[in-house]
Amino acid sequence: MNDEQGRRWPFHxxxxxxxxxxxxxxxxxxxxxxxxxxxxxxxxxxxxxxxxMLTDHDIEYDRKYLWE
Numbered sequence: 001m002n003d004e005q006g007r008r009w010p011f012h013x014x015x016x017x018x019x020x021x022x023x024x025x026x027x028x029x030x031x032x033x034x035x036x037x038x039x040x041x042x043x044x045x046x047x048x049x050x051x052x053m054l055t056d057h058d059i060e061y062d063r064k065y066l067w068e
Contacts, residue, residue, distance in 0.1 A: 022030050033040070041049075047067065054061050 050066075053059075
C-alpha cells in the first residue's frame with residue numbers, strides 16, 4: 001500500500017485498533033446498543049464491558065496491551 005502513487009502519508013495501523021463483525025440477524029440489536037451507549041456506560045464502564053466480552057467469548061488477552 002505504501003508504494004501506491006498519490007498517497008499523502010504512509011499507511012499504518014493505529015494503536016489500539018480493534019475490528020468486530022456482526023451477524024445480519026444482530027444488526028438491529030447492535031444499532032440499538034450504539035444508540036444507547038452513553039446511557040449504558042453510565043452503569044458499566046467500557047473497560048469492564050470489554051473485559052466481560054473477551055471473557056464470555058473465551059478470547060485470550062494480556063491486560064498490559066489493553067489500555068495503552
